[in-house]
Amino acid sequence: MKKKLLGALLGITMAAGLLAGCSAPAKDSTGGAQSPSAKARTLSEIKESGTIKIGVFSDKNPFGYVDANGKIQGYDVYFAKRLAKDLLGSEDKVEFVYVEAASRVEYLKSAKVDVILANFTVTDERKEQVDFALPYMKVALGVVSPDDKLIKDAADLKDKTLIVVKGTTAETYFSQNHPEIKLLKFDEYQEAYDALLDGRGDAFSTDNTEVLAWALQNKGFTVGIESIGNTDTIAAAVQKGNTELLEWINEEIKTLGDEQFFHKDFEETLKPVYGDEIDPENLVVEGGQV
Template sequence: MKKKILGVLLGVTLAAGLLAGCSQAKDNPGTTGGASAKARTLSEIKEDGTIKIGVFSDKNPFGYVDSNGKIQGYDVYFAKRLAKDLLGSEDKAEFVYVEAASRVEYLKSAKVDVILANFTVTDERKEQVDFALPYMKVALGVVSPDAALISDVTQLKDKTLIVVKGTTAETYFSENHQEVKLLKFDEYQEAYDALLDGRGDAFSTDNTEVLAWALQNKGFTVGIESIGNLDTIAPAVQKGNKELLDWINSEIETLGKEQFFHKDFEETLKPVYGDEIDPENLVVEGGQV
C-alpha cells in the first residue's frame, strides 16, 4: 500500500474518468423533480448569521466526531473556513449530520445550505443539485482481511461485498459487477462493523477512506487501491441557488492562491496517512483538476 502505486493507479484512471464520465449513484431514487422547500439565498444566510452545512459524522478522516465529541476532518476544516470568510467566524457554521443516501434530499428540502460530505460529482446528481468547483480527487478502493485478501475484482465473484447506500461504490458494482453480492448499509460505521464481524468478505468505498481505515485497523489491507473512474469531490447547493454557488466558487478560487487545501491535508489527513499518500494525488487547488 504505497503512495507510488496509488499515484500511478489514480493517474491511469484520470483519463478514463474524464472520458467516460463519473460513476453515478442514486440518492433517494424515489425523489425527483424540484425542491420541496426553497433554499436560503446568500443574503438570507448573511442576515441570519449562520450557515447550515451537511457533513458526515462517521467518515474518518473526512467528517467524524472525535472522542471529545467534536466534529473534525478534511471536509469540516473546509466548512469552518467557509463560515469564517462568509460570516466572520468558524463558529457560525451549524453542522448537520447526514448519511450518504440523504445528501440530495437534505438540499432539496432546504435542511442545509451546503453539502460538504465527501460528495462525489456524478451526472445523475448534477440533475438534482448544483455542484461548485472540486476540491478533491478520488477513486474507489476495496479493503479486506489479510487472511483472505481481495487483490483483484475477479476474486469477488459470488462473495459478499459491503457497501453504503447512495454511494458511487454501490452504483459501480451494481452496474458493472452483478456477479458480486452486495450487503448494503445506511451508515459507514455499520459497514465497518460488518466487515470487522465477518459478515462480508470486503468493503468498498472511496479509496482515500479505506486506506486510512486500514492503517488504523491491523489485519486489514486495501488490496484493490483504485477501481472505476477517477472522480472529483465538490460542495453542492440546492439547484438554482446561483448566488450561493457563485460565492463558493469564488471562495475556492481564492483559497487556491494560498494553497489552502494542502494545508487542510497537512492538518487533517497527514496525521492519518503519513507518507502513504502523496497530497498531489488527492488535493485539488482553485477548482482546477
C-alpha cells in the same frame, strides 16, 4: 334510532378515511414517497441569519467524524469552518448537520442545509438534482479486506459478499459493472465497517482515501484494490438553482487556491492519518483546477 346512529358513525368513518387519504404523502413513479421540496436560503438570507448550515458526515474518518471528545473534525469540516469564517466572520458561525450518504441530495432539496460538504462525488446523475461547486478533491474507489483473505481484483469477489454504503459511487459502480457480485448494503459507514469486522462480508468498498485510512488504523486489514473505476472529483453542493450561493463558493475556492488552502487542510487533517502513504498531489485540488 339505531339505524340513524349507525349511519352517522359510518359517515364519520368515511369522512375520516377521506381526510386521511388527502393527507397521505405523495408517491413517486416507483410508488415510494416523494422527497419534500423547499426553497433554499439565498446568500443574503444566510448573511442576515448569521449562520450557515452545512451537511457533513459524522462517521467518515478522516473527512467528517466526531472525535473522542465529541467534537466534529476532518478534511471537509476544516473547509466548512473556513467558509463560515470568510462569509460570516467566524468559523463558529457554521451549524453542522449530520447526514448519511443516501440523504445528501434530499437534505439539499428540502433545504435542511445550505451546503453539503460530505465527501460528495460529482456524477452526471447527481448533477441533475443538485448544483456542484468547483472540485476540491479527487478520488477513486478502493476495496479493503482481511489480510488472510485479501481481495486483489474484482474477479476475487466472485461468489463473495461486498459491503457498500447506500447512495455511494461504490454501490453504483458495482451494481452497474459487476452485477455478479453480491452486495450487502448499509445506511451508515460505521455499520459497514462493523459488518466487515464481524465477517458478515468479505470486503468493503468506498473511496480509496477512506479505506486506506481505515486499514492503517485497523490491524489485519489491507486495501488490496487501491483504485478501481474512474477517478472522480469531490465538490461542495447546493440546492439546484441557488446560483448566488454557488457563485460565492466558486470564487472562494479560487481565492483559497492562491494560499494553497487545501494543502494546508491535508497537512492538518489527513497527514496525521496517512503519513507518507498518500501523496497530497494525488488527492488535493487547488483553485478548482484538476
